[in-house]
Amino acid sequence: MSFFKKNKYFLVCCILVAGLVLLSVYEPRSRIPTPEFPTITTSGGRTYDLAKYPHISNEIIGLYNYFREVLFSQGVDSFDNIEPSLAGLPVTFGPGADTGLRYVLSFLAYAMSEMIATTPGYRDPQYYQNTSDWVIQKMESPRVMEYWNVSGQMAYDGKSFYQYTIDHYPGVPLGDYYGLNYTNIMYRGHWVLMQALYQYLFNDPKYNFTLTQQCDMLFDEMTNNxxxxxxxxxxxCEPVQLFTQCNSIQSLAFKIYDEALNTSPSNYYSAAARFLEWSLENMTADGLFVNGINVTKFVAGNPNHVHDYDSGYTNAWTIAFINAYNQSxxxxxxxxYKPVYVKNHTYPGIIGEFEFVLEDAYAAPYSTDxxxxxxxxxxxxxxxxxAKEMGDTKSLNNIMNWIESLFPPKWKSNTFYYPTPLFEGLQFVANAILYWGMQQDWVTLGNFTQRRAPSFWNxxxxxxxxxxIENIFINQAYYDETKTAFLLTCSAAVPGxxxxxxxxxxxxxxxxxSGFTPQYNVENITISIEDPGSYNFVIEF
Known part of the structure; x- marks a missing residue:
């Protein structure tokens, strides 16, 4: 049996998309000079191989600029070109469901956080901090949270998730619910992790009150019988479904808070560790996680409590986040997971070696669902x-390989993105996923559990x-504490x-x-870029 007969999803994907590639204008060249990372030797004889220090490519920066352009083109309560859609109609997760804006924003925030942490010495608030803050503000928009009061209308006797929770759990407080209280980890977990990452990256306590409040509430809900x-x-969530993937989010937030943010001892993560142990015993089959369980049926001892038997996405998501707090x-x-869900193939001449991830590893070979x-x-x-979080670069590249062959990227001024012809309503979310995969080196989610010393900030x-900030790309901004030196690589399209x-x-x-001039002023240094180009600097102390 041929490869395509065995892999119907990949075949359908090729048929749908291959012809559309012709509609996308491939522009591999950028007006931003390509950075290089040479070795610099100072007058004192110290050498700095810049390629061995954290840095990011122009493509990663260009994609970040694409997100900034879309995010700041509208008000905090607007989601044009962000909300997933097809032919102008919202893409929902099922009957009575919503478009999942909370997922689009939160996973974008996580990928952004890894990029920001790769250039920790770049702290112009207009570029990184304001963007991260804006994503959280959009996450807090009633437009994002309103699903809690409307979703589930066809799944729960015509009731919203909110009303079903009130009816199902006597004693839950009433009031301005908006999904911030109880049975809604699918929003609250992401909200709390986004706030934790923001505080970690910028040392800004703006969200500390709600972060701590939600950690307290979640911990109580997980541990108080x-x-x-x-x-x-x-x-x-949803509101009687329990998912390992959703609970991996607040688990990481707990770990970050305990290890990197708290100012007095805290032990939120103990609840996460307890859930991890419990889920491995109660939510797995053949050593891998099932998609979810219905807790009402589970508590009642109903053997049919499992919600969808196996799930490639569930395991990929959950493993990626567990790796940040329990690598073993x-x-x-x-x-x-890999032997069951990740299939390796070679298609000579077009794609080469690639890997495709299955959602249902046991589906009928000719299913057209x-x-x-x-x-x-x-x-x-x-x-x-x-694959990225696990450091499996080979698998990551192989999965990216077939996607990039179908959706060639392009540059537009200082932005870089993957066009999705005829599927423009999916372009933002597709690029958010690929953006994470492009960041192969230096930082993973586990880095955020490592506390920064006061000297980092002071x-x-x-x-x-x-x-x-739009036309001078900062590819490297890193302070080497062992050599007391600051390393800077930039790619400038304009003087500045x-x-x-x-x-x-x-x-x-x-x-x-040539092409630059340093100016010294007490504790400040200004580097004037006079000619467009790629520049590398070491500032030694």
Missing amino acids: SHPTHTTPGVT IAQTLYDK IMEFAWSIVANGFGIMC NQTYIVDVSD TIHLTNAENGTVYSAQT
Whole structure:
């Protein structure tokens, strides 16, 4: 049997998309100069191989600029070109469901956070911080949270998730619900993790009150047997479904808070560890996670409590986040997940070696179920994320390989993105997934569980201002504490300035001999870029 007969999802994908490639204008060249990362030797004889320090490509920065352009083109309560749609109609997750804006925004925030953490010395608030804050503000929009009051109308006796929760769990407080209280980990978990990452990245307590409040509430719901909604060590959603993937989100937030943010001892993560142990015993089959369970049936001892037997996306998502707080368990799961869901193939001459992630590993070979196909595409998105977080670069590249062959990327001014011809309503979410996969090196979610020393904020040199954040790309901004030196690589399409602070007694060295001028002013250094080009600097102290 041929490869395509065995892999119906990939075949359908090729048929749908291959012809559309002709509609996409491939523009591999950018007006932004391509960065290089040479070795610089200072007058004191120290050498700095810039390629061995954290850095990001122009393509990653260009894609970030694409997101910024879309996000800031509208008000906080508008979601044009963000909300998933097909032919102008919203794409929903099922009857009575919604378009999942909370997922689009939250996973974009996680990928953005990894990019920001890769260039920790770039702290111009206009570029990174304001964008991250704007994503959280949009996450808090009633437009995103309103699904809780309307979803489930066909699944729960015509009742919204909110009303069903009130009826099902006597004692749940009434009031302005909006999905912030109980049985809604599918929003609250993401909301709390986004706030934790924001505080970690920018040392800004803006969201500390709601972050701590939600951690308290979630911990109580997971550990307090007398809590009105407590049925298992996890938190439900939809509102009586329990998912390992959803609970992996607040679990990471707990770990970040305990290890990297708290100012007094806290032990939120103990609830996450307890749930992880419980879920491995109660929510797995053949060593892998099932998609979810109905807790009402589970508590009643109903043997048919499982919600969908197996799921490639569920395992990919869950493993990626577990790896941030329990690498040993994540690796064990990953070693079981790959042989079941990730299929390796070679198609010479067009795609070469590639991998495709299945959603249902046991589906009938000739199934034409459109939802099965759609969820397999979702599984590939999370497969990218999982391979990246697990450090499986080969698998990551192989999954990206077939996607990039179908959706060639293009540059438009200072933005880089993957066009999705005829599927423009899916372009934003598709690019958010690929954006995560492009960031193969340096930072994973586990990095956010490592507390930053006070010296990081108080003493290290950093970039406080870039005169043209849209056209001067900062590819590298990293302080080497062992050598007390700041490393900077930039790609400038226009002349401009880069202003650094905490740079007293610093001396600027460069791989270039012209096109720039350093200016020293007490604890500040300004580097004036006079000619477009790629520049590398070491500021040694």
